[in-house]
Amino acid sequence: MVQPNNDFLSAPELDYDGFIAALREHFGCFSPARGTNIFAGRVRPRRVFGFAAVDLACNTVRVDRTKLDIRRDDMEYYFVVAQLTGGSTIIQNDRVVNAAAGELVLLDSTRPVTFVGVRRAQWLGLQVPRQNLVSHLGFEPQGGTCGRGQGQAARILSQLALDPVGNVEPAVASADDYMRLVIYHLLGALFAPPVQSRAPTPSR
Numbered sequence: 001m002v003q004p005n006n007d008f009l010s011a012p013e014l015d016y017d018g019f020i021a022a023l024r025e026h027f028g029c030f031s032p033a034r035g036t037n038i039f040a041g042r043v044r045p046r047r048v049f050g051f052a053a054v055d056l057a058c059n060t061v062r063v064d065r066t067k068l069d070i071r072r073d074d075m076e077y078y079f080v081v082a083q084l085t086g087g088s089t090i091i092q093n094d095r096v097v098n099a100a101a102g103e104l105v106l107l108d109s110t111r112p113v114t115f116v117g118v119r120r121a122q123w124l125g126l127q128v129p130r131q132n133l134v135s136h137l138g139f140e141p142q143g144g145t146c147g148r149g150q151g152q153a154a155r156i157l158s159q160l161a162l163d164p165v166g167n168v169e170p171a172v173a174s175a176d177d178y179m180r181l182v183i184y185h186l187l188g189a190l191f192a193p194p195v196q197s198r199a200p201t202p203s204r
Helices: 008-009 016-026 065-075 130-136 150-164 175-191
Strands: 041-050 051-058 062-065 075-084 085-094 095-100 104-108 113-116 122-129
Touching: 016 041, 016 051, 062 065, 075 085, 075 095, 075 130, 075 150, 085 104, 104 150, 104 175, 122 130, 122 150, 122 175, 130 175, 150 175
Parallel strands: none
Antiparallel strands: 041 051, 051 122, 062 113, 075 104, 075 122, 085 095, 085 113
């Protein structure tokens, strides 16, 4: 199982308004539930081979990205969400994913999404330009899809995203370009639709 980066614990603790503002600035508009407890959350923005990314956690029971949130930021991205600790239920496009630690879920920024049971969860979120991914893969992935069944690809992608080397300016200008291609290929391995088996040709 991929371990979260302990440096995240040094990120400042945010109140409700601070958490929403930090997410909006670095990742997009989301609406956490206020709940009955004092809200506390952390958001740590960074870059992963040129992609925007955040480490995040909060102590609420539910986080939504609503239609109003979508209109507010008008983003055209896919979010690749890696569940680092705990477990949560993620709902998008009528798909319900019960994500455990180590699993990756692909989400569409243009569609509402709900996270439930997030109080003890920590995530890494990777922001991938929508049209670039669709163009590279040759198909339009559906949000709310879990990358199960491709354990090796999930482990490699998570490790690349969590490795501090991904935040360092490359010595060669084109290095990030090649690493972005690696990430696109891994996303294809994780979220490509299943190949339809061909019916056998009738014998004459």
